[in-house]
Amino acid sequence: MKPKSDVLQGTLDLLVLRTLDVMGSMHGYGIAQRIQQISEDVLQLNQGTLYPALLRLEQQGWIQSKWGVSENNRRARYYSVTRSGRKQLAEERASWDRVSGAIKRLLEAGA
């Protein structure tokens, strides 16, 4: 069964990978908070959808997880990006740049 992919889902992957790349190891709640903070609440994340996405990324081998203790001393699952995750991030970033650059040019060309 092929996972359904849509633009949003692809974007979420990129955001998660980038967040983990910058922040190192984080738990799911932290990732959600961070994405909303950085995007200044432009990206309204339906927080629940984050977890299936994390599972998918882990199944792809792009991130890994282990259980740890949170800042308030609770058991939490921490995610971090793997080496192949970084490669994937670079690729997705390049393709995002390409696509968004193209769209931008198209909009500015004023045709």
Next chain:
Amino acid sequence: MPLRRFLLRLWSQSRQSALDRQLEQELRFHLEMEAETNRKRGMNATDAWSAAQRSFGGTEQIKESYRDRRGLPMVETTLKDLRYAFRAIRKSPGFTSIVVISLALGIGANTAVFTLIDAVMLRSLPVRSPEELVSVGDASRPTALLRGGPMANLFSCPLYRRLRDENHVFTGLLASGQTGRLDVGAGSDETEKTRGRLVSANYFQVLGVTPIVGRTFYPDEDRAPGISPVVVISFDYWVNHFGRDPKIPGSTLRINGSTFTVIGVAPPHFSGEVVGSPADIWIPLSMQALVNPGDARLDRRDTNWLLCIGRLKPGVSIQRARAETVTLVQNALVDYENAAGSPDKLREIRSEQVDIASGSRGLSWIRKNDSSLLFTLMAMVGLVLLIACANAANLLLARGASRQREISLRMALGAGRARVIRQLLTESALLAAAAGITGVLLAGWGSRLLSQLASAASGPNPIPFEVDVHPNMTVLGFNAVISVLTAILFGLAPALRSTRVDITPALKENARSVSQGRWHWGRVLVVAQLALCAVIVTGAGLFLRSMAHLNSVDVGYSRRNVLVISADLAGSGYPPSQRVPVSRRLVEHLRSLPGVAGVTVSQNGIFSRLDSSTDILQVEGFVPTRKDDSSSSFDQVGPHYFQVLGVPIKAGREFDERENVSASTPVVLNETMARFYFGNGDPLGKHLLNGGDRYTVIGVVKDMKENSLKSKTERRFYGPLFQSDDTFRTLNFEVKTLGAAAPMIAAIRREIQSFDPGLKVSGIDPVNILIDQDIGGDRVIAELSRFFGVLVLLLVAYGLYGVISYTTGRRTNEIGLRMAIGADRRDVMRMVLGETMMLICTGLAIGLPAAMAVSRLIASTLAGVSPNDPLTLAAVILVMLAVGLFAGVVPAARASRIDPMAALRE
């Protein structure tokens, strides 16, 4: 899906609950963190928690989608479906066992017949790269032995050696031929027949078969005649006769009076190149004269008995091999003519063809002979399976109808239609799988039984039908495929049908209210079953009628009390000049035996599969107009031949002890021949010319069937055997007994022993058994079609009963109403039976024309009955109506006993 991800998911699948707990924990952590943040922003505890939940979204959906992603939903739901299906099936053991048994019979029969088809027609020889092998010569005659002149499609030794040495297309060319009867060991054990092949020394090398013990032949072991008394034995022979003795090389075997040394054992599974006739012993060609004393064939160009298999050189096509082989064979035949050949003869040789075909499946007599039998069987069991499928579909449909509320409930609770269909198909698949596995077991037994029947069916020199019927991957694959097809065939329609519901009315519906539409499908299936059943029963009827005809056909002589002894005079060491005198003495000797009414002798005899014919006959006063007009078959017979057999003499006389052959040979004609050449005129005293031989007609006898019950009687004449100068290699002695023939066999065998212990007798058989063997194939078909006919009738009767009792059951209200407004019991019975008969008549209306079309296809295998035989068709109609009555009467009676008041109140 990449393997890694698949394995991860599979692994997750297996530790479902632990992972669920982890997810639970992770989500709870998230919600609590969020709630805490909210609290810090000043919300009270309750608001903080619900706000956290709002921004998170539905936890249950998230969990579900997480689970779907984590595990393998296919596997998960399939496991669920299977568990559910097991429970559903266990709940109705009666239904389950009927479906499984009927499908298992269908699948088993198909697998059994396919096993034989695979073994005879599809399977490759267990040798190295069988696809490179090419059979050279008529591959359907591996045991032929034809004398009289060089031939193109069956080879003599000199011709084989020439082909082997002069061709440029094969890396190796082997030859093999029949051994005739083999007496191995002490020779006292007559019940066991050892089978061997005389083979070229390169046999094992060309096939690429390496021995598991010892060695195979050296290349020079067929160079000089008679100096290499060595044999290779088969694995089975090694196991059965030598108990797997690893020190077997060097042991000796006595074969036909000569001592041979065993040098090696062939690997298991390899039983030679002749499919259907496994070999126990392989003997080098050079030893042929020792195996067949008095019949040295190695240098004879006029004795054709070898077939070849070549291994193509890399890059050589079968076309090139054919072209070169044909040229080589034609050149050889031209050389054999020694320049003496007439231009006509040479032209004829240049038009000779040689059969060259793929040799990967070896040589086989039965492949050609029994393929029509196998395909008829395959078609028959295919129909049986279809009927079993229709039956199962009907039962499922009925069950689907009674499970309507359950299904509606599941759909109302949110199960998608596809999901429910999958659930129902899983149940069908489970049933089909059980049937398929039972079918494999049935097939193992069935294919052994079939091959035994087919062996028994072959002639007096039994042509074995021994094939490896162990299920292999092809057979198991076939079984799996038909099981799956079966599941789809019988499961899909009911699944689609019973899930196509409008939920609300179905839930509200009283289970007993009138619902006609639902049974539309059931009726279609029953009619289809009835139609197919009519086809099978018609076929069975025709085969049985044909069999009855063959059993009662007038053969022209007494079937009951005549025994035929076939003796191998040449093989017993009698020189040609001694053969007639010894036959005379044996006839006298046997005649003195108590219980014997008469003894005579013939060259070809009755149902021996031997025959002689001429096509250069000139008849006094007859002008041939077609080439065929000069042909006739003939036999040479001893004194009182016709009297002993019980054949009436229509005119003149038959041979006695002393016939004068000096001026012209006396001959007796059969009636067909007398009528053909002389019409109503008197044939007695007329002259015939057969090449250089001059004949005078001394008598006419009634026609008789001597070689085949099915073919029509040919023109035939008889000459006096005792006065012939032919060198008879084998002769048949006919013994007329006073009582039943079979009990005399032992006494006659003893008598022959006392006459000459060295006389080789290849068979003492009552004539009726020889005749039975001739029609063995027909008997197999007749018996099996009777078996399947009855089976199918039972299935159909059951299916019909199911449908009728189900529909009447659901119409209880309606019937009660009818009875309440004045219908009496008889009316109700008539109504239910009438509906049953309508189904039967519809089935017949479709089935009978189909049956007539199909029976035209089997017309050639029928004897004495036309494919549209009215009696058979009438019988089919009667049987089907009887089935209808049988299936309908119980539900009809039940319906007539309905209490109107109770039914209406319900």
